[in-house]
Amino acid sequence: MSIILDKVSHIYEAGTTMSVTALDNVSLVIPDGQFIGLIGHTGSGKSTLVQHLNGLLKATSGSIYFNGEDIDAEDFDKKRLRSKVGLVFQYPEYQLFEADVFSDVCFGPKNLGLTPKEVELRAYEALKLAGIEDEYFYQSPFDLSGGQKRRVAIAGVLAMKPDVLILDEPTAGLDPMGRDEILEQISKLKKETGITVMLVSHSMDDVAKYVDRIIVMNRGGVMLDDEPAKIFKQYERLEEVGLAAPQVTYIMKALHDRGYDVRLDINTIDEAKKEIMSYFSRLAAAKRRR
């Protein structure tokens, strides 16, 4: 179930004076089951890229292969692709429309031609995966909190049983607790289902804790592609392109600059705490020896 991008470029309004190159010769392999963070500043091409992955946008040049099949081939079933690569847009709660939560989540699978029983089963599973309790199923989605609405919208995509789940800025506009809740839920459903998940974000603090691979985009191209610790170590390059490492990375750097022999490849508070504590126990031991 891999996705392969081979030299994909996308130019908006090609051939006019207004043409903008949004993707510039991007080649990527997205194998099964990875948890990926797609990072870039606004306008770097992230959203354009993800819209290619389920065929909403067509590459100006280059090819995209889904399970080895060219998605732009004449006989390729794009409808199937869209159910296999689920895309949760920014502010997905604006797309809720049904009278109650359960019907809203049923809408997608209903259009797949499944039996009503199957549709309901899928909706139920999806709502559970998204962390929505039974008591909310027959409430109007508009009476829920911002974070809950967003999870209902995510359930709507999960009900299509995608192999790949892409979330474009899933935490935008949520309070800190709401942010943590939704990321924990995504991380949990990733573990339970094993599907490929791609988090599109510009918040390094958000992705650092969860993903196992980070792709950094800049000017329509892939600038860095590696595991999080290695990416954040290059915070100077991140800053050049309008991004930043998590604040803790800078804290450790500040300590290091003052002569403390601490590790620099740190990107969560837990790691930082452990590292500082271990540094101090080493320091204490050294002083005792003296």
Next chain:
Amino acid sequence: MGVIKVKDLIFEYIRRDEEGNVEGITTAVDDVSLDINQGDFVSILGHNGSGKSTLAKHLNAILYPTEGTVWVDGKDTKKDEYLWDIRQTAGMVFQNPDNQIIGQVVEEDVGFGPENMGVPTKEIWERVEESLKAVGMYEFRKHSPNKLSGGQKQRVSIAGVIAMHPKCIILDEPTAMLDPKGRKEVIRAVRALNDVEKITIILITHYMEEVIYSDKVYVMDKGKVALQGTPREIFSQVERLRKLRLDVPQVTLLAHELKQEGFPIPEGILTKEEFAEAIDRCADML
């Protein structure tokens, strides 16, 4: 009296079901009083649904109090005749830039406000230029707003407010949709407007790092002011903030957690420099 004064403000709205029958009454703002002086930088924190946006909408007469009074520059917002004065004195920037841009060209959009105020043409262009420069969008002045990214659009929206030369700007989660650089630029522009032009700033945000520069922080919960104080006073209360569904900056949290482990570090550390100095003291004491 400060540029913005809120006294015993209560705002209630009636909830209705689909047939329009009254289901109940929600009190979104519950007995809030504030006094904000000209030139202050004030931040308002609170989880989603805590009432902070509803409060903000009272500060430039988008909503009117059910009970209590709001004065902007000494003018009661309930009085119709002051409406345009109030909106000009207290400009508002919203979260979603797509809902607040109307012009076909960036510079026209920014000029829209002053044009409606009857500013002479020559001065409109001066204001447009200075405002766009203040938010780092001058080079995009001839672009169509539709072609800008979310972050760029937001900076244009802020320029549109600045161009009206308000005494006070209310920003309702202005950085929620921006990347780190865009956020930094917006916050820097906002601080500069406060420092240099002495414009009063009321910043509503979910990003704790943006709050550390303010003179005063209000934390809202269930429509009430749950906490108020300087950033240091507020962020010293890590556990209390967590109960209010909020965070503290990462550096504050790290200091707090080390303190729990027995490190002699004070609460309310706000910057990495302060943190490093605290660690120096810990090392000296070993």
